[in-house]
Amino acid sequence: MSLRIIIVLAVLTGVTGSPSGTTSPAADAADATAHPNSVVEETEISGWKVSVEEDVMATGELNPDHYPAQRAAKVVQHYLNTQYGSPFRLFGLHRVHSGTAEDAADSGRKYQLEISVQEIINNTTEKCSAEVLFPGAGEQRSSQVQVSCEELLKISTKAQEEALFQKYQMNQSLLSAQNLPDSYGHIEPENQPLWHLGIVASSFVMLNESTENTLYNMAQVASIAQLATDNQQLKFDCRVLLHEMVSQEIIHWKLLFTWSPADGVKVLQMEKLPHCHDCKVPPNTN
Numbered sequence: 001m002s003l004r005i006i007i008v009l010a011v012l013t014g015v016t017g018s019p020s021g022t023t024s025p026a027a028d029a030a031d032a033t034a035h036p037n038s039v040v041e042e043t044e045i046s047g048w049k050v051s052v053e054e055d056v057m058a059t060g061e062l063n064p065d066h067y068p069a070q071r072a073a074k075v076v077q078h079y080l081n082t083q084y085g086s087p088f089r090l091f092g093l094h095r096v097h098s099g100t101a102e103d104a105a106d107s108g109r110k111y112q113l114e115i116s117v118q119e120i121i122n123n124t125t126e127k128c129s130a131e132v133l134f135p136g137a138g139e140q141r142s143s144q145v146q147v148s149c150e151e152l153l154k155i156s157t158k159a160q161e162e163a164l165f166q167k168y169q170m171n172q173s174l175l176s177a178q179n180l181p182d183s184y185g186h187i188e189p190e191n192q193p194l195w196h197l198g199i200v201a202s203s204f205v206m207l208n209e210s211t212e213n214t215l216y217n218m219a220q221v222a223s224i225a226q227l228a229t230d231n232q233q234l235k236f237d238c239r240v241l242l243h244e245m246v247s248q249e250i251i252h253w254k255l256l257f258t259w260s261p262a263d264g265v266k267v268l269q270m271e272k273l274p275h276c277h278d279c280k281v282p283p284n285t286n
Contacts, residue, residue: 060101073099076117076145078204080149084153087196088121091152092118097127116128117149130145194236198240215244217245221239236256236257252273253271254269254270
């Protein structure tokens with residue numbers, strides 16, 4: 001658990017309380033700064049009246065619109081993209097309908113969810129059941145996900161993928177692109193598949209990095225370049241910007257990945273780069 005101390009009143013000596021039932025400035029200040037998944041208690045430190053905000057994990061039935069359910073559901077989105085994503089198939093979280101959370105002995109925290117998942121490119125939505133197990137504190141492993149979305153996975157994009165793969169293989173020069181999307185939220189049509197590949201590859205990072213205290217979104221493919229290869233897979237060097245919504249940090253990652261219609265996207269290397277001071281989230285392209 002983490003603690004935040006918020007000074008809300010001056011020294012108590014000489015300060016008298018109001019006998020009325022109105023809300024005190026201390027309560028107003030605490031309410032204004034409280035995280036949606038926290039509890040606030042008042043205490044006294046060295047003569048100062050303070051509010052201590054303590055982050056807690058929700059247990060039992062969850063509010064579908066609040067952080068705990070939304071964070072777990074986002075992990076399902078990242079998982080689906082790592083398993084089934086392609087230049088012509090991308091998955092996004094459409095809505096959380098319901099969810100519960102419970103401690104799972106020594107293995108972490110388990111979330112049971114009913115969500116709607118959208119296959120973005122084909123604009124198809126299905127209600128799915130999912131289970132997300134976040135690892136316990138100190139465990140160095142990704143969240144474990146089980147999800148049932150049978151109808152969405154029946155959508156076949158094999159023909160489009162084969163055609164794109166052949167086109168990329170037969171190009172006279174290696175492909176490259178930067179700033180997808182640009183500062184105006186624009187992506188040239190010929191670069192859309194590269195943008196989609198960057199999203200799928202970045203989902204491997206977001207799945208690996210996600211915890212109960214994070215909420216990741218893909219922000220931008222800063223650069224992507226096709227590399228020469230002799231095998232039946234295309235290889236790409238890629239830099240992506242990820243937006244961590246809780247801290248509002250823009251995180252820069254370097255990825256090396258391959259793609260083929262037969263094997264999908266496989267991330268070979270991922271490296272977190274130094275803090276990007278000048279990086280900004282481009283406008284939403286949806």
